[in-house]
Amino acid sequence: MARRVAVIGGDAGAAQAALSLAEMGVEVALVTSATSLGLDNSVSNTSSQDMLHIWPLLLRAASHPLVSLHTSSQVEAIKGKQGKFTLSIVRQPRYVREDLCTSCGRCSEACSVKIRSPLEGHKIVHSAIHAPFLDAKAIPSAYYIEKNGVAPCRAACPLGIKVQGFISLLSRGKVDEALSLINEAAPLAGILGRVCTHACENSCKRAEVDEPVFIQALHRYAADNASGIRYSRKAPATPRKEKVAIIGSGPAGLTAGWELARRGYVPTIFESHAVAGGMLATGIPRFRLPREVREREVEAIKAIGVDIKTGITVGRDVTLSDLKAREFKAFFIAIGGQKNNKLDIPGEDLDGVVDGISLLFALNQKVGVSVGSNIVVIGGGNSAVDSARTAKRGGKGTVRILYRRTADEITAVKEDIEEAVKEGITIEYLTAPVEILGDGNKVTGIRCQRMRLGDMGEDGRRRPEPIPGSEFVIDTDQVVVAIGQRPDTSLLNIKGLKTVSDDGTIKVDPLTLETNILGVFAGGDCIMGPNNVVEAMAAGLRAAESIDRYLRGHDLRKGRSVEKPRAAEVDVQEREASRHKRAHMPAIQYSKRMGSFEETSSGLPRDVAEREAGRCLNCALCSECLECEEACELGAVFHKDEIKNIEIEAEAIIDFAYEDWGETTTRRSTKPEIFTVKTRDNGNLGNWLAQASAIAMEAAASLKLKEEVYPAEPDTTGEPDAQSEPQSLEATPGSSDRGRIGLVLCSCGGSISSVIDFEQVLREIELLPNIYSVQEVAQACSEEGARQIAAKAAESKLGQVVLAACRCCNLDQICYSCTDRRVRCQHYLNDGLISSCGIPVEFVNIREQCAWVHKDDPTGATRKAIEIITAGVARAKGTTTSAREERSLESNILILGAGLPGLAAANALLSMGYSAAVVSGPEAEKLTKKHSKYLDKRSSLVKQLEEQSIHIMSWPQDMELEGLAGDFEAVLKYPTQTNHVRAGAVIIDPGEIAAEVLPENAAIPKGSLLSLIFPRETHPIGMGDTDPAMFRKFSIRETSGIFVVSSDKAEPPEEQVVKGTAAAARAAAYLAQGILSSRATAIVIDSKLCRGCGDCAAICPYIEMRAESSGAASAHVDWALCLGCGACIARCPTGAIFQPVQSDKQITSMLEALLGTTYSASGVT
């Protein structure tokens, strides 16, 4: 079993440490609080060039099979001790699945939210769902969503409507989508958009800039302008057979019915009136809520299966027991309030005194109702204002409202009061009736008194108290009492139903709305007293949830709360909004309103609505409009993602994020066993990476891996293993004929297929000779995609596959353009096709190089796709499969130079179970007292070596270095003896030995070990920022096995030790491969064609000219050393040099395909 180390950090250093460990065969958990690995700001002056050069390292580390990468993960606590640590990790949600997202960006285009973020000194605008870095590639490249909790508007909404979501959709003109989003939470949008008391607007943060967003008008705009109401859910619920009775078709009853129907039930609503809607129909005047709007909504609710039976009074026409006998299993009482509250003053029974509800009902539902000419309305609620405005329209006289408190306490909606005043209604604040006066029969006036506000009452409002001697009389012929209603449960005839004594409301559990009778729930005004539409609807939703749980036998309370969600903190300044006036609701002129019940306001026009929607500050960042989920055909967007707690076990911990710990640093630093990287070498990437390698080596050594065998881990990014196992090709049926080629097109979740016409591509490619199958997959970089490709390959007995996707090569390298998806693609295909079936895959990039870059030219993009696929087929046909060469790596390491780096390297390697031979260089200078620190360190390192019976050899009189990479042999000649040392790797410290082996730049014989070391390997470990050799090793991996360290005795001894340990780490990782196998890019020299001119050797340090027995010279190269640049091929005059992956023949056949000269079958030239 592999051993595990946790590496905390997400920068290049952490990646280097993780990769070093993984290459030594250790499992690594790489934990970073960032969304992706990055170069990090630990190294100053990082340019995008640095990022590019370090990219292969990051990608190699993240995609190594032994590395598991935990992003957005914060280490909260570390328990245990060296050998057995447990890390508690909190992973923040990303909302996008890393295993599926291809970062195609379609979600980002669909996103309705635009956010401004600072980037390098200026602000850029981006979507709420975006790539981890706004300006650079990332690993993983999977997008993530920026969320900021629950927007204040949504938090305030009793229905939890995604207010910001529907507004953001409206800002992009998506009206149908906006209404659907509203209707995900609640029905009756046309009604709410007109009469809701809009708590959302009251909490709108825009008020801190200028005025709140006109949310209600936008709600109405969505309802009025969408193409229709679609209440059914996208995924229909399983039908439920239990019958549910709802008593009352007001907003609470309708909403409960709606929600139950959406959950699969067929509820029945019993309504005593002839018309459905409760107060919506009888209590809200038509000029505020037109009949058609209400009817449209009620019809839509009926359409999803809610049965509404009007004209039936439960308790009189049918009893609860009757309904129980008819198999109704649950009941929801939503009867509202029917009994009008009384003023309890003399004269209340005079003719001409009416209650507000009766007046509204009469004027709303009947014709030919007359009103008084001098009307007084008593009350301060919405009904009072509605009654006054209705009465004003119904007659020609004066209307005044008496309210006993001030304008600040009035509960009616502010805008309606303003309208009422503009319509000519007077409001007498701090005025209360004392007695209604009459002529014995009919009302003639009302005696009032002035009030003032006294102490705070129980309801949290200041109590009005009369001003003595302030009485006065108002002449009136009609008094409308609108001071609220209370429920009348006696009508229900339900035995034992508990009510609250002082207001007659039904007693319920506020969380579940259960009454004291099992299976009977109640909500709305009948439990709250007079309230508003939106609260009643919220009760309907709550009741539906309870009833559903009740009928399913689930816990009614679990996971529920009466608390509203906490609104997100929003820094309004940060949003940098400039002032824009709130939209104005167009309305009929005041003069034209009288005598008419036509709707007063006409709704926002489109341009105004879209502009108003644009005023939204996007408090929660992501608006959860879910357009991204809709856009992603791969199902990668995942809004339900949540915080996860993970525990990771590790034997050792390396902490690169030490400085990020902040206040918790103390907790962590109490564990000295954790390998902590405290200092960062500013500006020098090489040193930083050396430090990372060194610490990885220390961690590996701490695991005491001695005696264990390090398994050679295959690199997932590597060349198809099949080529190194020719026997498997023979064994697999169907792979015998390389000429049978299958084409696979990856649509990349629509990112490619939305631009390129796949049908045309398939039609034309099918006509090519050698093409035996064509296939389209949705995502080649997924296990499912690879499975589909393998199945088709087997079915069609293919010998090769050409995959047109985003990956562009099948080489054993990671270049600057590669991505985690491309590596994943190769990985899955390796597992499912290449190594298991021996079927090689040729890749062509039709995503970036075709669909993306020619997005505006689909015809051209399609044509070009056909050409580059044809070129890919040509390349596949031209591929020659030469058997891969292999050689075992010797596990001994030769260390030349016994300075601090060499000694430290030897110690580190010994602790890992490798054997090492150390050869000391000559003493170059007299070390004096000023080198005491150096000398102390050196003697302690020497002592450590001696304890392990390693004796340092002195520099020989003569040394010969022979052999091939991975299996060198050093012959050390001393006066009395000759030592032979075989080594798989060499660590060399030129500073220690240069004087000995390189007298004044003497010519180094080609092909010798030293020739390998000095021309190319002149970039010692831990040097420089822009070191091509260092970067090259990340992309094509180590070739020679020769590791050069710089030693400078002036450096602090610790730094020298770090460099040596780093060299040891790299040597150990190299040797852990066990077997060295040739790269696909390595050249082959045909000695029969070579005429020995030496032009290739003149430009390549690895090609040597050897004299053949015939006397002629010919070029030779160790395949292990060839970097694969191909420069020698261009120099060779006889064509003796051949590179299987890019021969002249392959390149010319690709040119033919690209320039459209290979095929004419389809009439294309």
Added chain:
Amino acid sequence: MNKPGASIVVFACNWDGLSCIEVAAQKGLSYPASVKIVRVSCLSRVHSGLILKAFELGANGVMLLGCSRSGCHFEIESGLIEQEYEKTRNILGLLGLREKKLALIRLPGGDGPGFVKQVNDFIAGIEQTEPAAAQ
């Protein structure tokens, strides 16, 4: 089928060269679809024979896109590529082809906008002197 604009072959080195092309696409930039990319391990792999082959097959222009002079991934001396480039330009001259039809462009890695500008300028230069190529 009418080709929209001059047909261009870009021999791009696998490292900085290819990264420019990738970044151009990722940044949402565009260039004509008649620009064809041939990826090679290093520009030093490209010899005059391959360039001339591209012209023989009907390319209106050939661009060699590689790393900056000191940035070669394989540390190949920049002189090698320049020699080949000069040699091929001379041959093109002898063949009566305009030397402007071959360009050697060196860009730092990831310079997508730089590549798009270079390739568009290159096409414009060819189409100006050779209107037939533009079609």
